[in-house]
Amino acid sequence: MHFSIPETESRSGDSGGSAYVAYNIHVNGVLHCRVRYSQLLGLHEQLRKEYGANVLPAFPPKKLFSLTPAEVEQRREQLEKYMQAVRQDPLLGSSETFNSFLRRAQQETQQVPTEEVSLEVLLSNGQKVLVNVLTSDQTEDVLEAVAAKLDLPDDLIGYFSLFLVREKEDGAFSFVRKLQEFELPYVSVTSLRSQEYKIVLRKSYWDSAYDDDVMENRVGLNLLYAQTVSDIERGWILVTKEQHQQLKSLQEKVSKKEFLRLAQTLRHYGYLRFDACVADFPEKDCPVVVSAGNSELSLQLRLPGQQLREGSFRVTRMRCWRVTSSVPLPSGGTSSPGRGRGEVRLELAFEYLMSKDRLQWVTITSPQAIMMSICLQSMVDELMVKKSGGSIRKMLRRRVGGTLRRSDSQQAVKSPPLLESPDASRESMVKLSSKLSAVSLRGIGSPSTDASASDVHGNFAFEGIGDEDL
Numbered sequence: 001m002h003f004s005i006p007e008t009e010s011r012s013g014d015s016g017g018s019a020y021v022a023y024n025i026h027v028n029g030v031l032h033c034r035v036r037y038s039q040l041l042g043l044h045e046q047l048r049k050e051y052g053a054n055v056l057p058a059f060p061p062k063k064l065f066s067l068t069p070a071e072v073e074q075r076r077e078q079l080e081k082y083m084q085a086v087r088q089d090p091l092l093g094s095s096e097t098f099n100s101f102l103r104r105a106q107q108e109t110q111q112v113p114t115e116e117v118s119l120e121v122l123l124s125n126g127q128k129v130l131v132n133v134l135t136s137d138q139t140e141d142v143l144e145a146v147a148a149k150l151d152l153p154d155d156l157i158g159y160f161s162l163f164l165v166r167e168k169e170d171g172a173f174s175f176v177r178k179l180q181e182f183e184l185p186y187v188s189v190t191s192l193r194s195q196e197y198k199i200v201l202r203k204s205y206w207d208s209a210y211d212d213d214v215m216e217n218r219v220g221l222n223l224l225y226a227q228t229v230s231d232i233e234r235g236w237i238l239v240t241k242e243q244h245q246q247l248k249s250l251q252e253k254v255s256k257k258e259f260l261r262l263a264q265t266l267r268h269y270g271y272l273r274f275d276a277c278v279a280d281f282p283e284k285d286c287p288v289v290v291s292a293g294n295s296e297l298s299l300q301l302r303l304p305g306q307q308l309r310e311g312s313f314r315v316t317r318m319r320c321w322r323v324t325s326s327v328p329l330p331s332g333g334t335s336s337p338g339r340g341r342g343e344v345r346l347e348l349a350f351e352y353l354m355s356k357d358r359l360q361w362v363t364i365t366s367p368q369a370i371m372m373s374i375c376l377q378s379m380v381d382e383l384m385v386k387k388s389g390g391s392i393r394k395m396l397r398r399r400v401g402g403t404l405r406r407s408d409s410q411q412a413v414k415s416p417p418l419l420e421s422p423d424a425s426r427e428s429m430v431k432l433s434s435k436l437s438a439v440s441l442r443g444i445g446s447p448s449t450d451a452s453a454s455d456v457h458g459n460f461a462f463e464g465i466g467d468e469d470l
Helices: 037-051 069-088 096-110 139-150 154-159 185-190 208-215 218-234 241-252 256-264 369-387
Strands: 003-011 020-027 030-036 116-122 128-134 160-167 173-178 197-203 277-279 286-293 296-302 308-314 318-326 345-355 358-365 398-400 403-405 418-420 428-430 440-443
Touching: 020 037, 020 069, 030 037, 030 096, 037 069, 037 096, 096 185, 116 139, 116 185, 128 139, 128 185, 139 154, 139 160, 139 185, 139 197, 154 160, 154 208, 154 218, 160 185, 173 197, 173 369, 185 197, 197 218, 208 218, 208 256, 218 256, 241 256, 286 369, 296 369, 318 369, 345 369, 358 369
Parallel strands: 116 197
Antiparallel strands: 003 020, 020 030, 116 128, 160 173, 160 197, 277 286, 277 358, 286 296, 296 308, 308 440, 318 345, 318 428, 345 358, 398 403, 418 428
16 A cells, blocks of 8 residues: 655634644545544554554654744655555554554544445446445455355455456446555545446455365355456456357356366466556557566557567566656646645556566556555565465454454565665665566467576575565
8 A cells, every 4th residue: 555645734623723734644646534743643652552662663753833834844754754654564554553543534534424324346247236334344344244245155255355446438447456454445435426436346366276265165156257257358368269269168058167267277367457558668658558467467568560469577576666656746847835736647666687687677657556566565465475384264354352353374474575765766665586587578369488588597586585485
């Protein structure tokens, strides 16, 4: 998740009281909540009591006198760094104290009273599931309600997640983000005030080996089958004419398991596809379609005078990645803090080992850059679980005594460390890999060939996941 505090607001106090500065907390570029400094200080004090001062990042100190505009901007930057650091910490970011603070603040900001409502959740094939929930129910509560409505067993809930999507005119889904434990799904979708936004249930894992667990159950099998059929119809999964005929024959026979077994062999099975965007690979301003899955980012592109091509970037070969945002200045070339900002431009950049001795930055410019980053992180998390000998069955948070706790096996699996970026923007970067090799560029539908295989010579060691661990 990408936390930011891009702006402040001067607001009047209750009952005509003195004005105060409010900080708008954005999650993935969308307003999540609006809080005061005193509220964030209260959160900091509570975390300090629970975890100790040595665990927490620095918190901007109180001031005796009113802040100048420059000091307000400085405090905004410090609070933004603080929230990002807390969220990125495996202990603090998953704590109930931190997440419940954000849930309460979201509900208060959007002024949504706690009451029972009917919430619509879509399956991948567009089928609607209506569940009765409270407006104050968190993501896991809603997921459990959907699972109960579908009769999905408790031990399979962890294989699925809820996603916020935007439904386009052609009926396709554009993925915004995976709903998190710090938000209230009903409030998240209704606060956008547009019928385009929906909540969709989709499998949450990347390794198709886990399909076997899901397919053992009738409901799990049906969900996986419906998602796969939908992905094929959308063109997310690459299918030849012959394969399409085979799949159609299995559909007519209602041979769902056999259908899925064949689908598992197809390119881009289980991938998440993003909207068309622009990348600087293999050349600047190259139109591409990005897909995430099978521990890689895939870039489909059409070079001048050539057939459709595909570049595959393995997450274990990325040294690091970062998401950066820039806001064009309004006409006149200047902007006061929090005012006159234009549309945010988002970029995902990752440093990739193209050959043994050559690292190269690849940049993707897309409104969905943060979602792409989330996919990279979740693929790495899944690899880390697999490396530790754990199971994604245990990745689901479970209620113990009214609070959410990770299982012991999940606690032992920590996300890759965050590094300081060497560039001037000082954005956080995620260090990933140990043993790396080259990117391949191949024609779609033709036999797979690795054009750069000859450039791979031994290991290029980083801390993190090595190919030998996969």
